[in-house]
Amino acid sequence: MANALLELRDLEVAFTIGKRTYPALQHITFQVGEKETVGIVGESGCGKSLTSLSVMGLLPETAAMTKGGIVLDGRPMEASSREGWSTVRGKQVSMIFQNPMSALNPLMPVGKQIAEMAMAHLSVSKPEAKRLAMDMMAKVGLSRVERLYNDYPHQLSGGMMQRIMIAMALICKPKLLIADEPTTALDVTIQAQILDLLRDLNESTGTAILFISHDLGVIREVCRRVIVMYAGTIVEDASVEEILDHPKHPYTAALLQSLPSADKRGRPLYTIPGRVPPITDRGAGCPFAGRCPSASDTCKSAAPALWQVGAQHRVRCHLYADGGRAV
Ligand SMILES: Nc1ncnc2c1ncn2[C@@H]1O[C@H](COP(=O)(O)OP(=O)(O)OP(=O)(O)O)[C@@H](O)[C@H]1O
Ligand SMILES: [Mg+2]
Structure with missing residues (x-):
């Protein structure tokens, strides 16, 4: 991408709990171009907020960037430099939080x-x-x-x-606006108005938007591209249409299945069985293996690589090991 406004390169963020450190984000690599609208979706605890707080230089005290880095508008951000972050915060990148109060x-x-x-x-x-x-x-x-x-x-x-x-x-x-679940606390009518407002802002002022939500239905209202996160890693990344029409990762497919739609009216909504493993309990294999209908023995023992499966489509899953190119 020629004009990346934001670039995360193999970012790892870990918490220190007692004497041990536990990675909460791993191998986070993505870019947001000027004027782009990108969504991050995933269930609670997948690392969406930590990703956005990293970009703002606002990680909790017990967390640290342990690997990789962040480049904002061509400028590498030093984790230790409070001054560096405060000059970009507000001016280059701003954030709206879930709970305005x-x-x-x-x-x-x-x-x-x-x-x-x-x-x-x-x-x-x-x-x-x-x-x-x-x-x-x-x-x-x-x-x-x-x-x-x-x-x-x-x-x-x-x-x-x-x-x-x-x-x-x-x-x-700001050139980039990060919105972390900005409408979750609002009723649906107000939510629709705020989503309209964000879309208009992007179109009229060119402000790039990184929009975070657990709801793909909300993300598709604002974003052109979506990053699916699971247990602290990116599991899929593609255009919104591609994700909605041709999801590749079994987790993305499960998220789609749990979206309400007209043809599912009157039936109970699907919920993905099990839960996201906490950061203190992530083994060597794929973190989704325990909940995945397609999991094999390999999935339980080895972490999958991220595969390039289309010009703009990446997926982290053993199912695509033969058809893709590792990135
Ligand atoms: N202060 C903290 N100390 C220890 N672990 C934390 C802390 N904050 C977050 N975590 C862990 O880091 C992981 C990612 O958290 P994060 O807040 O980014 O999730 P999220 O995707 O934003 O979830 P939600 O949809 O609930 O907002 C979770 O497993 C969470 O338990
Ligand atoms: Mg969050």
């Missing part, structure tokens, strides 16, 4: 929080920051922004708060 300051009017973000990163005066904040609030679909500017977070609905978070993330015009 925990990310906003409850004691400061919401408009002021957006304006402070502008003042911290753009060299603008206080009145100019206020004007920019109100413009952005209107742009993300909030109305009566003069009044709303002075409201406190608890006075707003969930959907309005998520719009405030989006305005805050966009005020410095």
Whole structure:
């Protein structure tokens, strides 16, 4: 890809628990190009948030990047350099979190929080920051922004708060917006509005989006490409159409089977039996082997490689060892 905005190269992140370290992410390699919309999907505990926190330089204290690296807009990010991260955060890459209530300051009017973000990163005066904040609030679909500017977070609905978070993330015009489950806490109507807003933003401003969700149905509303994660690794990576129409990994196929659709109406929804193994209990084989209908003895003993199975399609599964090229 010529213009990679974000590049993760064989990233490994591990937690130290007691005297041992446990990898939570392994072999994470992918790129997000300028203006691209990429989704990350997987069940709870697969490593979606850790991937995004790594990109923001916001890993928990007990976690560290133990291998590989991150290149943001051509700039290699040093895990140890707080300064390096704080110059890119907000300006190059911004993040919206699942729960806006925990990310906003409850004691400061919401408009002021957006304006402070502008003042911290753009060299603008206080009145100019206020004007920019109100413009952005209107742009993300909030109305009566003069009044709303002075409201406190608890006075707003969930959907309005998520719009405030989006305005805050966009005020410095980042090249990349990371959205980690931004609509999970919202009802379906508001969710649809926020997804529309993100899609419009990408189209009108060219902001690239890395969209994280456990729900492929939501991802397909916003993204062109999707990365499927399982137990801390990428198991499949392809265009959204390819993933929906020709899933290769048995895990992706199972995720699709559990998606609600019109033809499954009236029937109980499929759920994948078993659970994602915790980081303290990941053996040598494929972590999906215990839940996989196609697992063989090899799957239980050896970790699968990532195979290139199409021009833009990668899959980490022993089933494709003969037909693909290891990458
Ligand atoms: N502070 C922590 N200490 C130890 N392990 C952790 C910590 N935070 C996350 N993990 C582990 O790292 C793995 C990945 O977690 P992560 O939060 O990235 O998952 P996720 O895919 O975002 O899940 P969810 O859909 O629930 O948000 C999980 O197995 C989790 O238990
Ligand atoms: Mg998460």
